[in-house]
Amino acid sequence: WKKYQEEAKKEQQLDTKVKESHPVHCPYYGEEKQEGWWLYVSDKRNHMLITAPVQILTLKDEEELTLKFSAPHKPGLYSYTVCLRSDCYVDFDQSKNIRLDVKEAKVIEDHPQWDIPDDEDDKDKDEDTDSDYSTDFDESDED
Numbered sequence: 001w002k003k004y005q006e007e008a009k010k011e012q013q014l015d016t017k018v019k020e021s022h023p024v025h026c027p028y029y030g031e032e033k034q035e036g037w038w039l040y041v042s043d044k045r046n047h048m049l050i051t052a053p054v055q056i057l058t059l060k061d062e063e064e065l066t067l068k069f070s071a072p073h074k075p076g077l078y079s080y081t082v083c084l085r086s087d088c089y090v091d092f093d094q095s096k097n098i099r100l101d102v103k104e105a106k107v108i109e110d111h112p113q114w115d116i117p118d119d120e121d122d123k124d125k126d127e128d129t130d131s132d133y134s135t136d137f138d139e140s141d142e143d
Contacts, residue, residue: 034057
């Protein structure tokens with residue numbers, strides 16, 4: 001958990017969003033505390049995190065986030081849980097079960113990105129006759 005918190009702090013330093021949230025009443029906390037949330041996707045059945053927890057500190061009114069993760073390798077029906085946890089409030093945690101129907105990936109044999117005509121390769125070879133290390137200085141000019 002500490003590893004995820006350290007990574008989140010690094011990302012926060014690079015983030016340009018204004019970290020403005022609601023102040024929280026914490027009389028025993030040494031300074032003013034802002035409301036914070038953690039969002040992640042987990043697989044409760046296998047006790048695994050599917051995404052790394054993302055800390056949300058910019059929740060003034062609402063925030064929209066995208067959590068990206070790899071699809072499972074095998075096709076089938078998968079049940080995950082999206083968890084939203086507060087780092088300030090007790091019993092405010094939320095979770096929502098989601099089901100993903102993973103299909104077999106289609107094999108693409110012919111992709112237009114890789115269709116390069118042979119005559120284009122020949123043109124590139126003719127243009128690249130100079131070495132990468134060549135200079136404007138001609139050796140015959142030395143004498």
